[in-house]
Amino acid sequence: MTRHFLNLSDAGGDAIAAMLADAIDRKALRKGWPKGKPDADRPLDGHVLAMIFEKSSTRTRFSFEMAMRQLGGSAIVADAGSMQLGRGETVADTAQVLSRYVDAIMLRTDGHDNVEEMARHASVPVINALTDLSHPCQIVADLLTIVEHGKALPGLQLAWLGDGNNVLNSIVEAAGLMQFDVRIGCPEGYDPDEGFIGRARQGGAKISIHRDAAEAAAGADIIVADTWISMGQEGGEAKMADMSPYQVDAALMGQAKPDALFLHCLPAHRGEEVTPAVIDGPQSVIFDEAENRLHAQKSILRWVFGQL
Numbered sequence: 001m002t003r004h005f006l007n008l009s010d011a012g013g014d015a016i017a018a019m020l021a022d023a024i025d026r027k028a029l030r031k032g033w034p035k036g037k038p039d040a041d042r043p044l045d046g047h048v049l050a051m052i053f054e055k056s057s058t059r060t061r062f063s064f065e066m067a068m069r070q071l072g073g074s075a076i077v078a079d080a081g082s083m084q085l086g087r088g089e090t091v092a093d094t095a096q097v098l099s100r101y102v103d104a105i106m107l108r109t110d111g112h113d114n115v116e117e118m119a120r121h122a123s124v125p126v127i128n129a130l131t132d133l134s135h136p137c138q139i140v141a142d143l144l145t146i147v148e149h150g151k152a153l154p155g156l157q158l159a160w161l162g163d164g165n166n167v168l169n170s171i172v173e174a175a176g177l178m179q180f181d182v183r184i185g186c187p188e189g190y191d192p193d194e195g196f197i198g199r200a201r202q203g204g205a206k207i208s209i210h211r212d213a214a215e216a217a218a219g220a221d222i223i224v225a226d227t228w229i230s231m232g233q234e235g236g237e238a239k240m241a242d243m244s245p246y247q248v249d250a251a252l253m254g255q256a257k258p259d260a261l262f263l264h265c266l267p268a269h270r271g272e273e274v275t276p277a278v279i280d281g282p283q284s285v286i287f288d289e290a291e292n293r294l295h296a297q298k299s300i301l302r303w304v305f306g307q308l
């Protein structure tokens, strides 16, 4: 069976735990090396990843390409707009053609149905590099960052402030798989996907939605924020106004535990979802989090190839 990684539950809790352990080991083994030097064991020697972007990216693009280099393989990056895909060639045909050239396909796209369609027709692993519905690769990096900073996942209290978006959906999914709780502070009308919430609750996670930001943040181990306007969304003054009570500032951080960490997947908008004092302050681990995209993705890649 071809392993696809469209959502975290495609792997499941045990595989995610294995990815985190693998990422910690491999990160330690190559500490201080030049970044383009392959890992000693070159576990994906000769493998090629096709990376297709329908939307902008800095971290996902660079971290996946460097991940393939470090694993001993390589990557081909293309913007969907420069492919025939952008002129109406079907996802199904693209999937079958690319499957003849490369060993795995990574896709960043708007509609989650596009990654599902790609996976249905590809004979090689397909990885979701962000859709409007979810961003599973980001959350493996986030969990790695949390664990690295000495916090155990079971029983963890994570608070999310702001829009109920793709990143939050994957956090909620992770909560059900890894047994932690999510306290969501968001305005009415911006709740995350109900399907993810239902499955996480079935998995044993406590997921609560609060209209009061301070109530959501109270006693949290982790505070997470993201842009109020995701790529491709209509922005507008109305949404910004709805979101403004959920800005993470020093007072809101003060509601969390004294050793709470601040996470943000980036790119950030200082002065909107988070104040400069918080995101550039001592509790912020955003650059460890960004670095961990690389280490986490190496383990995701090893998982899709059946090595974990």
Ligand code: CP
Residues within 6 Å of the ligand: 056, 057, 058, 059, 060, 061, 130, 138, 265, 266, 267
């Ligand atoms: N966090 C994240 O996915 O960043 P990019 O959009 O830069 O890839």
Ligand code: NVA
Residues within 6 Å of the ligand: 130, 165, 166, 167, 226, 227, 229, 230, 231, 265, 266, 267
């Ligand atoms: N929610 C954001 C995440 C960016 C990495 C977006 O979709 O634009």
